[in-house]
Structures are given as structure tokens and as C-alpha cells.
Amino acid sequence: MGSTGPSTGLITAREAGLVACQRCGQVHVINTAYCKRCDGPLRSRDTQSLQKVWAFLLAGMIAYVPANIYPMLLTNTLVDHTESTIVGGVVDLIHHGSFGIALIVFVASVMIPIGKFVAIIYLALSVHNRSSDNQHERHKAYEVVEFIGRWSMIDVFVVAILSALVQLNTVATINPGIAALSFALSVIFTMLSAQSFDSRLIWDADRTNNDGH
Amino acid sequence: MPQPLPPLDDLVACHQCDTLHVAQDLPENARAYCQRCGAVMMTAQSASIARILSLAMTAFVMLIAAISFPFLSLDANGLHNTTSVIDAVLAFNDGYAFPLAVAVAFFIIVIPLVRLGALIYALGPLARDQHPHAGAKHAFGLAERLRPWSMAEIFIVGVTVALIKVAGLAAVTIGPAFWAFAGVVIVTVLKDQMICRYSIWEALDHQPD
Structure with missing residues (x-):
């Protein structure tokens, strides 16, 4: 296993009076505006990070409410018309004996979104309070949230495929419900919220920043 | 100090x-x-740029196939319906769900294609030891920024869930596009594993004469 050596103990680029490019890692003298290697914009810290995190998170949480109240799928067969919500769909799957699939849908549509809300609130609050506890755990939580958030889209794609596939005139048709739209919006907003979070802030708290934010 | x-x-x-x-x-x-x-x-990884490039080109061709060929077909009570990936996108094409159709089209077709295209454009000359194209840095930056929004692998899992849901209702036949799409997912995962951003930025910055 290779490793990169620490230069002078473990210090940040900011403490060394430098600013690092988050895209390519190139280091510059602080207050440089654009990266000389990849032309990306340079910012030592995103000072508006938390504001954006809260705004997108709030939007995501608001959109999650109608996503659960209104139907996700509208099913028409010869004999009846049913509307199923996210949780209703999971219950149907359990009744059909598809426990594995029920679990996937439940994890992707209920546990991951709610887990993400909680995790982002915790991360944002801890940075706001300049907490220096559990930095490694918080960093791990941030990585998990970033990685896993997109997987909530599963249910939206299930609805898309079902609605495209099950179009058998009068015998059976499946159409998307309004909840599909609000659920997709909720996932998108939460992803934007996680992306707005500047993970470098987690590691700043235990350091003496003379220049502040 | x-x-x-x-x-x-x-x-x-x-x-x-x-x-x-x-x-x-x-x-x-x-x-x-x-x-x-x-x-x-x-x-x-030695020669990783050539390897990434070849995987990106493979994925690009397979993705075109996955969009064009029939994806799944359904038979029930003498009725038949064949659907392509495009149909899956158009499923939302009525009224309030229209924005969703646009979003799904972006997540599973447009963004994966743009990412692969940008990567091929940025790395193509490097693999042949030539000068990078103008804008190669922007292209690679774009490909990296779009990474979380490219959701082909999530779509495939969604398809699997949908298949099991309709299995009781009707007979489902899997078309060639399904396998092409699954191939795209595997190749893309392999390719993303291989990308070392640091060395690619360094290679893009260092221009051979």
C-alpha cells in the first residue's frame, strides 16, 4: 500500500497559507482565484456551505411529505382500480411473498431518505457548533450520505418501467402518480444538499483559525 | 510558526x-x-489512460445499443407490448409528470452519454501521446462533476424490481437492450474504479510537444 507522506506534521493547506484545488489537488498561494492546472475555481472554504445545505435539505424534506401521502402508482385492470403509495407498494410486495424486493424498496424509499435527513442535520449542526468530537465518524457519515443518496431513485425508475411496460389497453394499465414527481424532487434536493456540504469544515473545528470565516 | x-x-x-x-x-x-x-x-496503474479510454468507448457503443433495441416485452391474455428505454422515459410524458420525464431522460441517457463523450474527448489524444484537445480540461471536469447524476446502475436495479412486480401479472421477455444496459453498468463501474483524478489532471496539464 502506497502512501503520501505528511509534509510537516499534519497541517491543512489553509494553515500553510495555501489554497488547494478540490478538483485536482494542486496547491496554490492563498487568494489565487483559479487553479493553474485544471482552471477550476478555488475556494479555501465554502463559507456559504451551511446555508445551501439547510436550504436544499428543507426543500427535500418538504417534497418528501407529498411523496408519501399521494399515490406513486395508479393501476387499472379489468376489475378494479388501485392506487398505491410508497409504503402501500411495500406492503403489497410483502403480501405477494416478495420479501427481498420489499426490503429493497423499503430501504431505498424510506430508510435511506430519512436516514439522510437525520445525517445531514447532524453534520450541519455539528459544524455549526464547531464540534471537534467524532471527526472520523462524521467524515465517514458524510461519505456514506454522498455515496448512497442517489440509490433512492430506484422507486422512480420502477414506476417509469412499470408505466411503460404495462400498457395493455383495457386489461391492465399502470400509470405514474403525482408522488413519483415529488419523490424524485426530494431525492434531487437532498443530493444537492449533501453536495453543498464542505467536508473540510468537519476538520477545521479543532484548529485555531486566526482569520476565521 | x-x-x-x-x-x-x-x-x-x-x-x-x-x-x-x-x-x-x-x-x-x-x-x-x-x-x-x-x-x-x-x-x-500503468497504462490506465488507454484502459479507461477503451472502457469508455465500449460503454458508449453499448449505451447506444441499449437505447435503440427493444428493452422488455410483455405478454398477457393475447396482448403484447414491447418497450424500449425511450418508452420508459416517455411514460411520464403526460401533464404534470413531464418534468419527471426530462429528469429520467437525463439520468439514464443524456448524462451517461455526455460523461462518456467528454471522457473520450479529453483522454483520446493522451492515449496516443498527443496534445490534448482544446477544452479537454473542461470536458474532464464536466465528466467528474456529472458522476453522481449518472444513474444507469440504479436504473438496472429498478428494472429488476419492476420485473418481479409484474411477474405474476404477465409473461415478461427480456430484450437485447437489457443485456446491453447491464454491460454498460459493469464497464462504467470498472472504468470509474480506474480513474485517478490526480494523475489525469497532471497528464492533461503536462502537454507534450
């Missing part, structure tokens, strides 16, 4: 926690992790 620092070009900072490190040449197939937060900073 200012201490003498090595030249700036020898330094590399962790993109996740800003900790400074001195860049070193890695042994083959090694990975370098940030000493503080553990994020992967570099991976060393």
Missing part, C-alpha cells in the same frame, strides 16, 4: 479535508490515502 515547505507543485491537498501531503510516485497498483481522513488520493 512558518516552516519551510517543499515546492508547491510537489504538494497535494486532500480534497475532502484539506490536509497537505507531499506527492510521491506510487508502486504499481498501489493506492494513496489521506493520512487524516482516509480518502483515496491517488491510484497508480
Whole structure:
């Protein structure tokens, strides 16, 4: 296993009076505006990070409410018309004996979104309070949230495929419900919220920043 | 307490926690992790640019196939319906769900195609030891920025769930596009594993004459 050596103990680029490019890692003298290697914009810290995190998170949480109240799928067969919500769909799957699939849908549509809300609130609050506890755990939580958030889209794609596939005139048709739209919006907003979070802030708290934010 | 620092070009900072490190040449197939937060900073693989390029081109061709060929077909009570990936997108094409159709089209078709195209454009000349194209840096930056929004692998899992849901209702036949799409997912995952952003940016910056 290779490793990169620490230069002078473990210090940040900011403490060394430098600013690092988050895209390519190139280091510059602080207050440089654009990266000389990849032309990306340079910012030592995103000072508006938390504001954006809260705004997108709030939007995501608001959109999650109608996503659960209104139907996700509208099913028409010869004999009846049913509307199923996210949780209703999971219950149907359990009744059909598809426990594995029920679990996937439940994890992707209920546990991951709610887990993400909680995790982002915790991360944002801890940075706001300049907490220096559990930095490694918080960093791990941030990585998990970033990685896993997109997987909530599963249910939206299930609805898309079902609605495209099950179009058998009068015998059976499946159409998307309004909840599909609000659920997709909720996932998108939460992803934007996680992306707005500047993970470098987690590691700043235990350091003496003379220049502040 | 200012201490003498090595030249700036020898330094590399962790993109996740800003900790400074001195860049070193890695042994083959090694990975370098940030000493503080553990994020992967570099991976060393010989000839990886040529390999990434060939995987990206493979995925691009397979994705075109996945969009064009029939994806799934359904038979029930003498009725038949064949659907392509495009149909799946158009499923939302009525009224209030229209924005969703646009979003799904972007997530499973447009963004994957743009990412692969940008990567091929940026890395093509490098694999042949030539000058990078104009805008190659923007193209690679775009491909990296779009990474979380490219959701082909999630779509495939969604398709599997949908198949099991309709299995009781009707007979489902899997078309060639399904396998092409599954191939795209595998190749894309392999390719993304191989990308070492640090060395690609370095290669894009260092222009051979």
C-alpha cells in the first residue's frame, strides 16, 4: 500500500497559507482565484456551505411529505382500480411473498431518505457548533450520505418501467402518480444538499483559525 | 510558526479535508490515502489512460445499443407490448409528470452519454501521446462533476424490481437492450474504479510537444 507522506506534521493547506484545488489537488498561494492546472475555481472554504445545505435539505424534506401521502402508482385492470403509495407498494410486495424486493424498496424509499435527513442535520449542526468530537465518524457519515443518496431513485425508475411496460389497453394499465414527481424532487434536493456540504469544515473545528470565516 | 515547505507543485491537498501531503510516485497498483481522513488520493496503474479510454468507448457503443433495441416485452391474455428505454422515459410524458420525464431522460441517457463523450474527448489524444484537445480540461471536469447524476446502475436495479412486480401479472421477455444496459453498468463501474483524478489532471496539464 502506497502512501503520501505528511509534509510537516499534519497541517491543512489553509494553515500553510495555501489554497488547494478540490478538483485536482494542486496547491496554490492563498487568494489565487483559479487553479493553474485544471482552471477550476478555488475556494479555501465554502463559507456559504451551511446555508445551501439547510436550504436544499428543507426543500427535500418538504417534497418528501407529498411523496408519501399521494399515490406513486395508479393501476387499472379489468376489475378494479388501485392506487398505491410508497409504503402501500411495500406492503403489497410483502403480501405477494416478495420479501427481498420489499426490503429493497423499503430501504431505498424510506430508510435511506430519512436516514439522510437525520445525517445531514447532524453534520450541519455539528459544524455549526464547531464540534471537534467524532471527526472520523462524521467524515465517514458524510461519505456514506454522498455515496448512497442517489440509490433512492430506484422507486422512480420502477414506476417509469412499470408505466411503460404495462400498457395493455383495457386489461391492465399502470400509470405514474403525482408522488413519483415529488419523490424524485426530494431525492434531487437532498443530493444537492449533501453536495453543498464542505467536508473540510468537519476538520477545521479543532484548529485555531486566526482569520476565521 | 512558518516552516519551510517543499515546492508547491510537489504538494497535494486532500480534497475532502484539506490536509497537505507531499506527492510521491506510487508502486504499481498501489493506492494513496489521506493520512487524516482516509480518502483515496491517488491510484497508480500503468497504462490506465488507454484502459479507461477503451472502457469508455465500449460503454458508449453499448449505451447506444441499449437505447435503440427493444428493452422488455410483455405478454398477457393475447396482448403484447414491447418497450424500449425511450418508452420508459416517455411514460411520464403526460401533464404534470413531464418534468419527471426530462429528469429520467437525463439520468439514464443524456448524462451517461455526455460523461462518456467528454471522457473520450479529453483522454483520446493522451492515449496516443498527443496534445490534448482544446477544452479537454473542461470536458474532464464536466465528466467528474456529472458522476453522481449518472444513474444507469440504479436504473438496472429498478428494472429488476419492476420485473418481479409484474411477474405474476404477465409473461415478461427480456430484450437485447437489457443485456446491453447491464454491460454498460459493469464497464462504467470498472472504468470509474480506474480513474485517478490526480494523475489525469497532471497528464492533461503536462502537454507534450
